[in-house]
Amino acid sequence: MTLDQKTQGDNAPDGLDGTIQTDGSEPSGSLMRRHRKVGIVVAIMPIVMLGMAYAAVPLYQMFCQVTGYGGTTRVAESAPDHVLKQTISIRFDSN
Numbered sequence: 001m002t003l004d005q006k007t008q009g010d011n012a013p014d015g016l017d018g019t020i021q022t023d024g025s026e027p028s029g030s031l032m033r034r035h036r037k038v039g040i041v042v043a044i045m046p047i048v049m050l051g052m053a054y055a056a057v058p059l060y061q062m063f064c065q066v067t068g069y070g071g072t073t074r075v076a077e078s079a080p081d082h083v084l085k086q087t088i089s090i091r092f093d094s095n
Contacts, residue, residue: 063069
């Protein structure tokens, strides 16, 4: 088998078929487009991740203010007007 023969068969995608180019030629156009697309995605992803990291804090604060969930409490406007007749048991665990 010579270096220019295919090693994976004829049904592999263009540029990924296992051929070894020994003449110094450039990869095919579709392979170059795929490389460019991967490069653009790899360059954009850190920027998107950084933007999401900066947006996470204000969005979480908005969520907590709306729902009263996650550490942000709502302040009562007035004291309750009646006392509930329930017994509350509190158990302390020293784990």
